[in-house]
Amino acid sequence: MEEPISNMKRKLFALLVLLALFAAAAAAGAETLPPEVPGETAGEPGSGEPAAAEGDETLPLATPTDLCAHEHTRTVRYFDSPMYTPLNAEYHIVSGTALEEVLCLDCGESLSAEKVSYVEEIHPHLNRKGRCVFCGREEEAPEIPAEAQEVVLLLAGAEDQPDRFVCTLTEMDLADAGDILVLRPEGRDAALVLQAEPFRKEIRSTGGTLTAEINSEQGLAVNASVRLYDADGRETEPDKRNISLRIYGEESKKPLAVTYNPPAGEGKPTEQQASWVPGSGEKEGYWQAAWQGSGEYRYGAEGRK
Numbered sequence: 001m002e003e004p005i006s007n008m009k010r011k012l013f014a015l016l017v018l019l020a021l022f023a024a025a026a027a028a029g030a031e032t033l034p035p036e037v038p039g040e041t042a043g044e045p046g047s048g049e050p051a052a053a054e055g056d057e058t059l060p061l062a063t064p065t066d067l068c069a070h071e072h073t074r075t076v077r078y079f080d081s082p083m084y085t086p087l088n089a090e091y092h093i094v095s096g097t098a099l100e101e102v103l104c105l106d107c108g109e110s111l112s113a114e115k116v117s118y119v120e121e122i123h124p125h126l127n128r129k130g131r132c133v134f135c136g137r138e139e140e141a142p143e144i145p146a147e148a149q150e151v152v153l154l155l156a157g158a159e160d161q162p163d164r165f166v167c168t169l170t171e172m173d174l175a176d177a178g179d180i181l182v183l184r185p186e187g188r189d190a191a192l193v194l195q196a197e198p199f200r201k202e203i204r205s206t207g208g209t210l211t212a213e214i215n216s217e218q219g220l221a222v223n224a225s226v227r228l229y230d231a232d233g234r235e236t237e238p239d240k241r242n243i244s245l246r247i248y249g250e251e252s253k254k255p256l257a258v259t260y261n262p263p264a265g266e267g268k269p270t271e272q273q274a275s276w277v278p279g280s281g282e283k284e285g286y287w288q289a290a291w292q293g294s295g296e297y298r299y300g301a302e303g304r305k
């Protein structure tokens with residue numbers, strides 16, 4: 001954080017005063033009697049030392065917080081047992097009694113703390129699995145416009161691991177992603193599809209990031225993961241409804257069976273029938289499979305029976 005000049009000058013001045021005091025004390029040296037007994041000092045005959053008078057003032061030693069002018073403060077509220085009331089699709093109201101503490105942002109000192117009987121704050125919902133964990137408001141079902149704007153991001157593999165495709169998305173990336181963001185490893189038939197708006201909202205409310213990873217085995221399987229992290233790096237569960245998989249190719253007479261193999265120890269494999277979405281104009285047709293979680297989705301060999 002940048003410190004204002006005036007504040008720095010004040011600190012510098014205080015430091016100089018301190019140094020001067022130390023210097024004076026050192027100069028006075030052993031000749032000066034303890035300042036606790038000023039009567040004796042003043043009466044010392046023949047010394048002619050006027051410096052001793054300085055010792056009469058007992059100055060407390062300055063601490064770092066004394067040097068701070070507490071110019072930048074922040075009020076933090078700690079609610080006792082708050083009420084959460086839904087306000088609208090994006091926010092809820094937090095209300096109740098709270099401890100209001102004023103903290104100095106420069107030195108960290110607590111400048112005041114007092115109990116307030118009623119206070120309100122407006123916070124964004126924290127949606128997990130379709131509802132806010134605080135106020136319980138059900139998340140509005142993600143709307144997919146009829147003419148959804150789709151942005152395809154072709155992912156390039158890492159130089160040392162050409163089959164591994166990873167991307168980390170920020171709120172800004174998702175703001176530029178239209179309605180639907182298609183993450184497709186370049187030259188592969190599988191793609192990971194994210195609904196941009198719900199993920200953008202989630203990231204905005206937590207200040208975190210989203211990491212998507214795809215390991216594509218062309219024509220056989222795709223190993224995919226979507227991981228959401230909050231600002232502290234803690235992983236949170238993404239809403240499955242906002243993720244899907246696409247397998248580009250040709251329509252067959254039979255629906256395409258996709259087997260989901262969760263990571264070891266996280267449940268049993270499940271099979272689903274992917275539905276065919278025909279292409280139009282320049283757009284390729286694809287099989288669409290529901291997202292069941294991070295793991296392997298096998299659609300080749302046994303999938304195309």
Ligand SMILES: [Zn+2]
Nearest residue numbers: 068070104107
């Ligand atoms: Zn301060």
Ligand SMILES: [Zn+2]
Nearest residue numbers: 092125132135
């Ligand atoms: Zn809420």
